Amino acid sequence: MLKKINKRIFDASDGIGRDIFILSFGVILAQLIPFLLQPVLKRMFSPEEFGAYDVFLKTFSIIVAFSCFKYENAILLPKKDSDAKQLVYLCLFLALFVFLMSLIASIFVGFFVELPLSRTALIILPFSVLFYSVFNAFNMYLIRRKKFTLSSTNKISRRFFEGATQYVSGLAKYSNGLVFGDLLGNLAQAIYSFWKVKKISPIGLVSKTKIKDLATEYRELPIYTLAPNILNTFVLGSLTFLILIKFDIRQVGFIEFTQKILSIPSVFISLAVSQVVFQRISQMVIRGKKILSLLISLIVILSLMSIVFIVLIESFGEQIFELIGGKEWGTSGKYAKTLVYASSSMLIFSPLGKVLIALKKFKINSAWELGKFVAIAFLFFLNYKSIEQYILVYSILIVLFYLIYGGIIIYQAYKYQVENNNKTQ
Template sequence: MHAVTRYLSGNRFTRSNFVRNVALVMTGTAGAQALNMAFTPIITRLYGPEAFGVLGTFVAMLTIATPLAALNYPMAIVLPKRDMDAAALVKLSLFIALITSLVALILLFFFGHIIAKLFNLQSIEAYVLLMPLGMLLATTMALANEWVARKKLFKIKAQVTVMQALWLNLAKVGLGLFLPVAAVLIVLTVIANATYALMMYFKVKAVSQLPALSSIGQATKPLAAIAKNHSDFAYYRTPQIFLNGVSQSLPVLMLAAFFGPAAAGFYSLGRTILGIPSTLLGQSVSSVFYPRFNESVQAGENSYSLLLKATLSLAVLGIVPFGLIILMGPWLFTLAFGDQWGDAGQYARWLALWTFFAFVNRPCIAAIPVLALQGYFLAFETVGLLMRGAALLVGFLVFNDPLIAVALFSCVNVLLYLMLAIATIISAKLHRVQEAV
């Protein structure tokens, strides 16, 4: 550990505002994850694997649908040089999200039953009409996060993250004492995004960093032109994130369809726990790295070195938490969450393998829009979806074993994330060479 500390402290990269901002975001994220860890052993004993499986299936469907809500225009908010153009992107995102959510509501109202039956997902049929609302509220959360990243209000992000985690966990436990059913978990999950966005709104407003409504009309270009300037997010990033959502959601959906909600619940808990180190540091790095990397490219700095050091630092820091799950997953899960969750620990051992590589890739993924690699990333996700789907089908249909399916899925993910990291870092180096010329 001392060697890691010396390595990090010895780099100018870690003495910059970048690392201070990462540490600030981590403070809030760490507090939120500490609350999640403290409450999870109680929540798992209240609700059980089936309720978690229904929640996981609903979240998986919502993950697939959410990228379509605002066509990922919120991600572009960090890029414009002028706040008035960024404010116009906020308006554009909300307008698109309202339309797509309304369309989704109409489709699910008439065809929700058919969709649930077609994919053998009757367990979530009663909740499908909540998905359009979830899509819209997820957009408000994304807008809040991107505006805060643009203005570098990371202290506010930390505060709101802790506040949301506290009320959400208290609500799950309080309601679970009287009504420990999946519906409670699903409704709370949907409205959590709205409360996060509202808390962020009032915090940002208090420091006078909100986009003025009048500034939207003063954008340097018409709204349609601004949408066109950032159309790569709609044309490339939206299908890419959609395909990634399908890829990441496939295990839950297929486990629920082939083996029932309990199997999906084991997988969902494993992903939730493994998401803690990824969220704690990986998401914190992404939130700060995206605007910082954009600035470095615009200023002609050594963006390749910045990307490489961020990636290597996460690799060093991720070894211990993910390694512990690989070595002792079943024992840790049984001890922490109860005897009925031992199978979740078996899933988690394999999930930890590929989640480590996803964790390490956070800076590379954040660098993709800045390096204009949206088209490549879309092709990558298309191939990745086919490979992941094939791995799961082999596990389910050939071996008829959910654990083997998860193991094959994890190994394919390791390969894909390695390929993505190498390609992005090479692209950053070539971009640096072209700038020098």
């Protein structure tokens, strides 16, 4: 059975296996830099400093979700390459608007609201968001052109500058070194992606009329996917904000390390699968090809990977975290034994969520995201005495909702095939 699944993925006529491998290999190399630096950085910066950094990153993720109003996904869809370029320009204009709004908000908050982030970090935040948004727009164009190798090396440049900055900052005992490294990393990949796009294709002139037409044509993306994406981003960062509100910044630091290690399979595999699946499924839908067998094959492969990961964390969780970060970080390993189930369910089904976008099932995706958000938000109204209780309930909810998500994706893929067969008969 596994041999057939492997053949279906890697021998597919559209080369999805090859592309997943290229993107995964690049992502793995890029993530090896921060992963290898963890034993060093965890001994340079305190749990409190990593807690503040995690609050920075989760806030960053929420603002990034707004930055291009989800029009970056539209870059893969037009038949004309010139239209795709105009969508890149649209994303850049929207990113600049969000940058200006977030910069004003950061200055205001820095003066009037007490937060675990320093004023320096608050000012860095909107610039880091802008640089990432620029990268994201150009990177989607690279993926459209099937320049998966360039997309992968882009991530390597980011991690190199980020890691080098954080390491030097740690040696200098600079408390904002973690967020400053994030800033330089995003700047590096923004410059690199722009350079690569410019090399493979002339940038062309901006057409305000065409941009307006394309914004109207693909308006369903911001209407139906922006809010769900923001809700999903909040859910992913909810545990950080929950622990910050209910406990303290030190415990946030331990949770940060737990989530970082548990995200390794998703970062190495899920992100690459997500990008390639969206590109391939979109093309298969345009051509009227069947997609269900490919989805089932990917689910089986990702499930097997998740089982291995769960056994590893359950058996050696605390030892792994203490080995990487030092004795002080054993608490993170204890939390990981519960959170690993939530991470595994996201590893399996999250990358396949792009299928609903390719099938233009925006409302269904929005309804699921809203339900998940309401369930997780309910945790903020509960009053447990221990972090472990919050983590357990959080994990149960995440697993439940992603199993439902998997069922929705499979059903919609099956429904598409049935409807497509009826049309061709």
